[in-house]
Amino acid sequence: MKLIFEKSVPGRRAYRPADDDIDAPARIPKNFLRDRPAALPELSELDVVRHFTELSNRNFGVDTGFYPLGSCTMKYNPKVTERISHYPGFVHLHPLLPQLPGGEMLVQGALAVLHDIDMMLREICGMAAFTMQPLAGAHGELTGAMIIAAYHADKGNDKTTILIPDSAHGTNPASAAIAGYDVQTVPSDDTGVMDIDALAEAMNDKVAAVMLTCPNTLGLFNPRIKELCKMAHDVDALVYYDGANLNALLGRCRPGDIGFDLVHVNLHKTFATPHGGGGPGAGPVGVCEKLIPYLPTSVIADKPDGSYWLDYDRPKSIGYIAPFYGNFAVILKAYIYTLMLGTDGLERVSQNAVLNANYVKEKLKAHFDLPFGQTCKHEFVLSASRQAKNGVRAMDIAKALIDRGFHPPTVYFPLIVPEAMMIEPTETESKETLDTFIAAMIEIAELAQSNPEELTGCPRTTPVGRLDETLAARKPDLASLE
Amino acid sequence: MPFIANTDKQREQMLNESGMSAEDLFADIPADLRCNRLQIGRGLSEQEVRRHMAALSDKNASGLISFLGGGFYDHFVPAAVEAMASRSEFYTAYTPYQPEASQGTLQAIYEYQSAICRLTEMEVANASLYDGGTAVYEAVMMAMRITGRNRVIVDEAVNPVYRKILRSYTTNLGIEFVQTSWHDGGADREKIAAELNDQTAAIVVQNPNFFGCLDDFADLADAAHKHGALLIVSCYPISLGMVRTPGQMGADIVVGEGQSLGLALAFGGPYLGFMATRKKFVRKMPGRVVGRTVDSEGRDGFVLTLQTREQHIRREKAMSNICTNEGLCALTATIYLSLLGKEGLRELAQTCADKANYAQKRLLEIPGVTTHFPNRWYFNEFVLRLPVASAQRVIRRLLERGISAGFPLSRYYDDMENSLLVAVTEKRTKEQIDLLAHTLEVSL
Numbered sequence: 021m022k023l024i025f026e027k028s029v030p031g032r033r034a035y036r037p038a039d040d041d042i043d044a045p046a047r048i049p050k051n052f053l054r055d056r057p058a059a060l061p062e063l064s065e066l067d068v069v070r071h072f073t074e075l076s077n078r079n080f081g082v083d084t085g086f087y088p089l090g091s092c093t094m095k096y097n098p099k100v101t102e103r104i105s106h107y108p109g110f111v112h113l114h115p116l117l118p119q120l121p122g123g124e125m126l127v128q129g130a131l132a133v134l135h136d137i138d139m140m141l142r143e144i145c146g147m148a149a150f151t152m153q154p155l156a157g158a159h160g161e162l163t164g165a166m167i168i169a170a171y172h173a174d175k176g177n178d179k180t181t182i183l184i185p186d187s188a189h190g191t192n193p194a195s196a197a198i199a200g201y202d203v204q205t206v207p208s209d210d211t212g213v214m215d216i217d218a219l220a221e222a223m224n225d226k227v228a229a230v231m232l233t234c235p236n237t238l239g240l241f242n243p244r245i246k247e248l249c250k251m252a253h254d255v256d257a258l259v260y261y262d263g264a265n266l267n268a269l270l271g272r273c274r275p276g277d278i279g280f281d282l283v284h285v286n287l288h289k290t291f292a293t294p295h296g297g298g299g300p301g302a303g304p305v306g307v308c309e310k311l312i313p314y315l316p317t318s319v320i321a322d323k324p325d326g327s328y329w330l331d332y333d334r335p336k337s338i339g340y341i342a343p344f345y346g347n348f349a350v351i352l353k354a355y356i357y358t359l360m361l362g363t364d365g366l367e368r369v370s371q372n373a374v375l376n377a378n379y380v381k382e383k384l385k386a387h388f389d390l391p392f393g394q395t396c397k398h399e400f401v402l403s404a405s406r407q408a409k410n411g412v413r414a415m416d417i418a419k420a421l422i423d424r425g426f427h428p429p430t431v432y433f434p435l436i437v438p439e440a441m442m443i444e445p446t447e448t449e450s451k452e453t454l455d456t457f458i459a460a461m462i463e464i465a466e467l468a469q470s471n472p473e474e475l476t477g478c479p480r481t482t483p484v485g486r487l488d489e490t491l492a493a494r495k496p497d498l499a500s501l502e
Numbered sequence: 503m504p505f506i507a508n509t510d511k512q513r514e515q516m517l518n519e520s521g522m523s524a525e526d527l528f529a530d531i532p533a534d535l536r537c538n539r540l541q542i543g544r545g546l547s548e549q550e551v552r553r554h555m556a557a558l559s560d561k562n563a564s565g566l567i568s569f570l571g572g573g574f575y576d577h578f579v580p581a582a583v584e585a586m587a588s589r590s591e592f593y594t595a596y597t598p599y600q601p602e603a604s605q606g607t608l609q610a611i612y613e614y615q616s617a618i619c620r621l622t623e624m625e626v627a628n629a630s631l632y633d634g635g636t637a638v639y640e641a642v643m644m645a646m647r648i649t650g651r652n653r654v655i656v657d658e659a660v661n662p663v664y665r666k667i668l669r670s671y672t673t674n675l676g677i678e679f680v681q682t683s684w685h686d687g688g689a690d691r692e693k694i695a696a697e698l699n700d701q702t703a704a705i706v707v708q709n710p711n712f713f714g715c716l717d718d719f720a721d722l723a724d725a726a727h728k729h730g731a732l733l734i735v736s737c738y739p740i741s742l743g744m745v746r747t748p749g750q751m752g753a754d755i756v757v758g759e760g761q762s763l764g765l766a767l768a769f770g771g772p773y774l775g776f777m778a779t780r781k782k783f784v785r786k787m788p789g790r791v792v793g794r795t796v797d798s799e800g801r802d803g804f805v806l807t808l809q810t811r812e813q814h815i816r817r818e819k820a821m822s823n824i825c826t827n828e829g830l831c832a833l834t835a836t837i838y839l840s841l842l843g844k845e846g847l848r849e850l851a852q853t854c855a856d857k858a859n860y861a862q863k864r865l866l867e868i869p870g871v872t873t874h875f876p877n878r879w880y881f882n883e884f885v886l887r888l889p890v891a892s893a894q895r896v897i898r899r900l901l902e903r904g905i906s907a908g909f910p911l912s913r914y915y916d917d918m919e920n921s922l923l924v925a926v927t928e929k930r931t932k933e934q935i936d937l938l939a940h941t942l943e944v945s946l
Contacts, residue, residue, distance in 0.1 A: 023616070024613050045852075046852070048744070048745075053746055054623075060846075068586070069586060072610070075592075077591065078606040079605070080591070083591065096505055102588065104559075105768075109561070109562035110768065113562050114769075115769050115770035116909060120909070128561045129562040143542060158824055162671075189825075190825075191813050191823050194817060194818060197819070246534075292505070294830070297592050297829035297833065338670055339667075339669060343634070344770030344771065348768050349772060359551050360505075360546050361545050362545030362546070363539060370528075372513070379520050484801050485602065487797050487804075488796055492794070493810070497794040499612070
């Protein structure tokens, strides 16, 4: 398919921005102007519409089909949230308005949304307060690591290290390192959760925090999680909850009650906001009481008369981590979703997410290796080691699934399982969809025995076959210039 | 139950076939860790939630005539932008890890990267960052990686919010952070020269700067390069329809807020940070990048590439902890730029500049109102000095009359109590500008 630039026809126009009500041409001197117009395509509106429609046809989303991408929680994104995000009072609201004198009263509806979802997240997670500002999950982690640093600096603690399990998402160590910490990896034990003896060995006065996902990336709930939090607290280390997998625990158990001091929540996972093909997300961070002073600037507060205002005067705050109040339109969608679910709906989410995962796991465990067989939470990890002996690797299975109309699971993660396939069905999928997927996986497992070459040539139904990633990295072609 | 497909009967069947009971599902959570029933309330129907949200929307002032900018602008968005960006094959997809099933997202990002390069006259761009402020921070970190130095000079005419973000992120990292005060509305060359040395990683400037003033930073690029430092320029993409490009000035890293490229103001986000640089620095650039390659049959296709810089491979040694881009926002910007096209963007920039020019002339007719920086040229935003002690009071009076007159610079700058930053986009009509002038005159 041609690039949009290759479809350009000199002189063709779509949108015309000018209106003719003003005749006062600005005469900016030449040395401040560009020599020639930017080489953007010249197209009609229909050209543009056809181009992007064709591109959309080359994409697979949750609306296209089953998307069991582990740790990404690819649940259905309700349409009503899209509709409401375009209401005029939300879509055109300038973020600097509340910084104008009297401006806070002009954005009370928006501040109410930020205030109310903060309250709901406190209740759901058992935390004392949230900041809605972090613009993605990884941004939440970095914010959390900065809060951890501010807390220890304030207390005069000399802390250098953050402990992270070997099953963690790559963002955890990256965020800790970028906040200025050394990262030490703690191994998992043979049941798939953090090795508590290894943690005890690594724990000392230099440890600033332990960063954990719970349930972890294998979909397992650590039964000794409370003990683990206590070990950290005994050396005045904080415990950080990576909320990537919160979907499994909604209404069942709260990170704050377990003993976590900080959490981030991925609104684009648990709270059904669209992933957008890689963003925008939102990663609000919740903290326990003693960490409230360090939350980023500003914080939403309420007045006795019920109106809301923004508090910028917070001397211990880590400061600005985003320009304003977070990815507001994303937060708005998560708020609407939570209102629609209510308490019962939230419980139903975790119940169905966990049931769907266990159902698929039980149906597939005879056909693939299942390194950790206990009851899983929202996701589980299979290994294609058995198939790999016949030359069919996890990636081949992924590509074969594409040909069968499914988005593949997350493959080769977590790193501690060879040929990993991490499957997260989510609660919004029906038994019929799961059964079709299970049948496809079994068929693929059988083909891996009988006709492995059939699989290594997949996908065959897509606009392109497997792409040469080595060439892409060795000779980067990253832009079509003129 | 909303958004759940399975019936009670199906759930029972699934539990049976899995050899489990309903209690087994959460039996691994110790009893003392189970929570009480959440107090979130009853779930609302779609009709109820729409009513509730419409009431909240109505509590926000959506009908203001706005001259408020400050880095975030009220531009017109053609209907086709939203129609295309809201195709759910795009917005319900994840990061394109499986390229064969994601060519739509991937090609769109490649086209976005290309459009950003063409706009800024740079050689490579990433797939986007969170916003213009965090993009400045990422650019500074990148310059430190490239130069191996940790001293950064930042012009105080760079958006104050960006400078605050930069300050928070670099607190723990031992960075020497030097802010040079502006002179006559622009980057002070003498002060920058005095601070620039062989330990300097980068100079950070903005064009047009926070006061709307235009500059040509070619001399600063030369000065930086003489000391082995880099020039980082933050810019306003709509201005690049006509304004001299950072590429032409010799900038090494170009960043900016992409909100004006077809994205709603939406009370602060989601927005888009763009970043472009020279080819030689590409392996030090943070964030996702899409590259063009071929499949086994020689067909062109697109993949995420240069991933060995990234967190999921490098973990604590990654260039950045960033995991995604602002994919849907980048797609929106690409559709917007494609619709405007070469002539459309030039014309749009000219229209904004003309209207701002008219507005400034008109406002300067008000007795006592003067321009703050008479020696400077501007694009579509300028600073007025009001003949009163406080711009704040005037802004409040105009807000009461349905006009958002601009931004009070005293919020971020000392000694600018009576200064008002006024932005004019193509959406403002002559009538609205005249109304602003009239209302301001009677409110002074």
